[in-house]
Amino acid sequence: MASLESFESTIHFETRLAPLMELIEKGKYSKVFVFADSNTSEKCLPVFREMLDDFNGFDLIETDPGEENKNIDFCIGIWKTLLDFEADRKSLMINLGGGVITDMGGFVASTYKRGIDFVNIPTTLLSQVDASVGGKTGIDVDNVKNMVGTFTLPKAVFIEHEFLNTLSERELLSGFAEVIKHGLIADKDYYETLKNSDFKQLDPAIVLHSVEIKNQVVTEDPKEQNLRKILNFGHTIGHAVESYALNHDQKPLTHGEAIAIGMICEAFLSQRYNHLEEAELKDITSYITSLYPEYTIAPDSFEALLKLMQSDKKNEHGQILFSLLDHIGHCEYNCRVTEKDILESLVYYNSIYAV
Amino acid sequence: MASLESFESTIHFETRLAPLMELIEKGKYSKVFVFADSNTSEKCLPVFREMLDDFNGFDLIETDPGEENKNIDFCIGIWKTLLDFEADRKSLMINLGGGVITDMGGFVASTYKRGIDFVNIPTTLLSQVDASVGGKTGIDVDNVKNMVGTFTLPKAVFIEHEFLNTLSERELLSGFAEVIKHGLIADKDYYETLKNSDFKQLDPAIVLHSVEIKNQVVTEDPKEQNLRKILNFGHTIGHAVESYALNHDQKPLTHGEAIAIGMICEAFLSQRYNHLEEAELKDITSYITSLYPEYTIAPDSFEALLKLMQSDKKNEHGQILFSLLDHIGHCEYNCRVTEKDILESLVYYNSIYAV
Numbered sequence: 001m002a003s004l005e006s007f008e009s010t011i012h013f014e015t016r017l018a019p020l021m022e023l024i025e026k027g028k029y030s031k032v033f034v035f036a037d038s039n040t041s042e043k044c045l046p047v048f049r050e051m052l053d054d055f056n057g058f059d060l061i062e063t064d065p066g067e068e069n070k071n072i073d074f075c076i077g078i079w080k081t082l083l084d085f086e087a088d089r090k091s092l093m094i095n096l097g098g099g100v101i102t103d104m105g106g107f108v109a110s111t112y113k114r115g116i117d118f119v120n121i122p123t124t125l126l127s128q129v130d131a132s133v134g135g136k137t138g139i140d141v142d143n144v145k146n147m148v149g150t151f152t153l154p155k156a157v158f159i160e161h162e163f164l165n166t167l168s169e170r171e172l173l174s175g176f177a178e179v180i181k182h183g184l185i186a187d188k189d190y191y192e193t194l195k196n197s198d199f200k201q202l203d204p205a206i207v208l209h210s211v212e213i214k215n216q217v218v219t220e221d222p223k224e225q226n227l228r229k230i231l232n233f234g235h236t237i238g239h240a241v242e243s244y245a246l247n248h249d250q251k252p253l254t255h256g257e258a259i260a261i262g263m264i265c266e267a268f269l270s271q272r273y274n275h276l277e278e279a280e281l282k283d284i285t286s287y288i289t290s291l292y293p294e295y296t297i298a299p300d301s302f303e304a305l306l307k308l309m310q311s312d313k314k315n316e317h318g319q320i321l322f323s324l325l326d327h328i329g330h331c332e333y334n335c336r337v338t339e340k341d342i343l344e345s346l347v348y349y350n351s352i353y354a355v
Numbered sequence: 356m357a358s359l360e361s362f363e364s365t366i367h368f369e370t371r372l373a374p375l376m377e378l379i380e381k382g383k384y385s386k387v388f389v390f391a392d393s394n395t396s397e398k399c400l401p402v403f404r405e406m407l408d409d410f411n412g413f414d415l416i417e418t419d420p421g422e423e424n425k426n427i428d429f430c431i432g433i434w435k436t437l438l439d440f441e442a443d444r445k446s447l448m449i450n451l452g453g454g455v456i457t458d459m460g461g462f463v464a465s466t467y468k469r470g471i472d473f474v475n476i477p478t479t480l481l482s483q484v485d486a487s488v489g490g491k492t493g494i495d496v497d498n499v500k501n502m503v504g505t506f507t508l509p510k511a512v513f514i515e516h517e518f519l520n521t522l523s524e525r526e527l528l529s530g531f532a533e534v535i536k537h538g539l540i541a542d543k544d545y546y547e548t549l550k551n552s553d554f555k556q557l558d559p560a561i562v563l564h565s566v567e568i569k570n571q572v573v574t575e576d577p578k579e580q581n582l583r584k585i586l587n588f589g590h591t592i593g594h595a596v597e598s599y600a601l602n603h604d605q606k607p608l609t610h611g612e613a614i615a616i617g618m619i620c621e622a623f624l625s626q627r628y629n630h631l632e633e634a635e636l637k638d639i640t641s642y643i644t645s646l647y648p649e650y651t652i653a654p655d656s657f658e659a660l661l662k663l664m665q666s667d668k669k670n671e672h673g674q675i676l677f678s679l680l681d682h683i684g685h686c687e688y689n690c691r692v693t694e695k696d697i698l699e700s701l702v703y704y705n706s707i708y709a710v
Contacts, residue, residue, distance in 0.1 A: 030672040030673065072427065076496065079502065079503055080497060083496075083499060083502065086665065086666070086673060088671050088672070089668060089669075090671045090672065110505070111466070111505055113503075113504075113668045114491065114493065114501070114504045114505055114579075115505065115506065115578075136469065138469065141431065142435060142438070144438060146468075147467070147468065148434055148466045148468075149469045150465070150469055150470065150505060224469075310441065311441070313468045314444075316444065317443070317445065318443075
């Protein structure tokens with residue numbers, strides 16, 4: 001259907017993986033590995049094989065699903081598996097799965113024997129519009145998200161709409177938070193279009209435009225020196241809430257659920273610090289709460305959340321830095337916010353559901 | 356005294372670290388860390404401080420010395436320490452020590468929060484002429500040397516002759532093996548000069564020329580696609596012998612001692628496969644054995660050594676590839692050798708000391 005140039009790699013849309021076989025043949029790879037978790041190997045691997053005319057010339061490396069497994073212990077296991085399979089520098093790794101797979105697979109590939117080629121085939125909406133584009137790889141250490149990683153580009157990214165059929169509503173909604181974010185930070189018309197769309201029946205053109213927005217930003221600032229920071233809207237608070245929930249909630253939040261919370265809090269801060277209008281804050285709050293489940297940020301977690309925000313990668317010189325909207329469709333970065341106002345934004349979020 | 360341009364970083368010779376303060380000030384770093392092991396923090400840190408007029412504006416991260424500690428567990432410890440110190444992306448890491456420190460410190464820095472700046476101050480002859488130049492970082496996993504790492508350039512490298520005064524003869528000899536290698540693969544006249552030099556009283560110009568040779572090679576082929584492989588002369592067998600000794604010998608070989616053994620074996624293979632003359636093989640053998648201690652490669656380790664060689668990073672498509680001399684002063688790469696001849700080269704080495 002389409003392809004986007006991103007730095008030196010190409011993002012393919014709905015090509016049914018046709019260019020992948022060519023890439024494998026041209027690369028003269030000694031071995032090909034498919035890295036997947038037990039979910040994607042069950043649900044997506046058959047689709048992958050079928051798209052490639054029952055291509056079988058690879059070894060499968062399977063891991064456990066879930067963010068809690070995106071850690072260094074699993075990495076060590078994968079490095080050793082590659083060694084056991086006698087993977088050399090001319091090996092190719094195909095990451096087939098959600099963000100955990102593309103983040104961790106990318107990190108393992110970018111460091112195994114100082115780097116082998118890899119390709120991302122994101123199978124969740126979240127990884128299609130976010131994790132697989134932009135060259136970030138990463139793993140969590142001590143439950144700090146992406147504390148360790150590299151900036152390394154995949155050889156190519158393949159975005160196939162068909163994989164979205166394998167997802168639950170909750171998984172779709174998780175990815176949809178990043179789609180909403182792209183509208184909020186870069187394109188008001190797109191945001192309005194989203195409000196009239198059904199996330200359960202997404203038009204491929206919506207996914208494409210979301211990837212276009214992300215790709216444009218990361219191409220301008222690959223190493224997150226400046227502009228790329230706008231992609232962190234909703235993430236300073238959202239990541240902290242997500243990390244905390246991972247360790248404390250019985251049913252942890254999805255990434256998108258946490259980012260939805262973070263976007264409401266940071267829209268509150270945008271109104272306080274950055275000219276976002278009261279009406280826009282209300283619009284964002286009501287649209288997001290219409291989609292995402294009710295949640296309460298436990299007041300006794302507030303201090304721990306601040307501590308988690310302090311380790312955010314965007315920070316410099318000990319100051320927590322935010323990316324805040326100045327209006328819907330435009331975002332600024334490196335905004336300083338007091339701790340008191342961060343806490344107030346959490347209280348604001350909780351007040352939405354107060355009787 | 357001098358400086359060499361290497362890609363985008365500079366290698367400074369005998370500047371008494373003067374440009375380092377400028378680099379720190381211009382970089383506007385939020386925090387500066389010095390990474391050292393307990394040996395270098397005792398012997399080299401005072402010299403470092405004195406060169407910088409008692410500069411004190413850094414936190415020290417100290418690790419245990421020795422190749423056996425260049426592993427992922429120590430990395431995790433350092434990542435966590437950086438997090439505890441609230442190191443952000445604008446932090447600078449100064450690696451002060453031998454190859455273990457520059458390899459591991461470079462790897463930690465290149466992956467912490469997807470990469471912070473680092474500077475190498477190699478304090479051993481080995482790291483001055485080898486590890487600190489060329490942008491390779493790495494750690495051992497499962498005792499496989501540098502199984503995991505990145506290609507990442509330090510912001511600068513500082514080579515100070517004064518640090519060599521902190522070394523034992525055995526440590527000097529370890530680095531001197533790489534100096535000899537540089538002569539063998541690239542400069543016959545230099546090799547002849549070395550034969551008339553005393554490794555215990557090295558002229559700084561000798562060190563400088565060794566770094567020049569290495570820098571020239573790595574600048575031409577940073578990612579080891581082709582030419583850079585010549586730097587692996589002596590290392591295919593040498594690394595295997597070193598790894599094996601680390602796990603089996605009471606007093607493990609130094610890197611240089613292992614490479615000295617590897618160079619003799621691979622000179623033997625060079626004669627068999629690559630036109631090296633018998634007289635040259637004899638010359639190399641007698642020069643190296645005049646410097647390095649007697650050693651026997653245990654025959655019951657031969658199979659294990661072959662297995663270790665199979666995981667060498669230079670290999671492609673399952674074939675063990677060597678870099679072999681065609682004459683003293685010139686080396687070729689991607690040379691295929693049979694297992695039988697590899698074993699014969701080990702027997703040749705052992706025969707030197709046979710009664």
